[in-house]
Amino acid sequence: MAWAWLAVAGGLEILWAVLLKYTEGFTRLWPSLATLSAMGVSFYCMSRALQLLPMGTVYAVWVGIGAFGTAVWGMAVEGEPASALRILCLVLILAGVAGLKAAG
Template sequence: MAWVLLLAAAALEVVWATALERSDGFTRFWPAFAGVTAAVLSFVLLTFALRTLTMGTAYAVWVGLGALGVAVVGIAALGESAAPARLACLALILVGVIGLKLLDG
């Protein structure tokens, strides 16, 4: 269950980062509201996951999947670079997250 909470927290990290980018520096209410709300929920879910998972693993997975998700949104929706070297680096993040899951007790 802790891993499910952690994955949901990472997904919400993607939501809040994307929403805050859309808020145009907190000048647009609804994206800013959605971003702050998603951030709080993400922190809460991370906190619940930390009841079971080790801090280093949980935080690394949360940040790694969040960063990976934000980068994928940037590529897919915002036209950011999909250069092979960039994609390879993003794949390394995913490999690291999978490795942490496999090595977690």
Template structure:
């Protein structure tokens, strides 16, 4: 259960990071509200997961899901551009986190 919550919390990190950008420095109401709600839910889920998952592994998984997810949203939906080198870098992040999980 903790791993499922951790993965969902990582996806919520992607949501709050995207909403933070869309809020334009907290000057737009609905993206700011979405940012606040998803931030609290993401942090709450991380806190719950860290009850049973070691902090180093849990935080690395959480932040990597958020980082990779946010980068993919930027590339495919926000016009930040896709390249093979960017994809390779994201795969390296995923490989590192998988390695941490396997060594856990």
């Protein structure tokens, strides 16, 4: 169950990172509230995962999921460059996350 909490936390990290752009420096109320809510729930889910998994693993996987998902969103939706090198680096992030999961 700890890995499920961590997966949800990572998904919410992607969400709040994407939403952060729409807050315009926290000057827009509803995007700001949505961002802060996603952050809070993400941290809660991460704290649940920390009850059973090592702190370093939880944090690294959480950041990895967020970095991967946010970069993919940027390339797919925001028109950011999708060069072969960027994609290779994203694959390496996924490999690191998978390695941490396999290591326990």
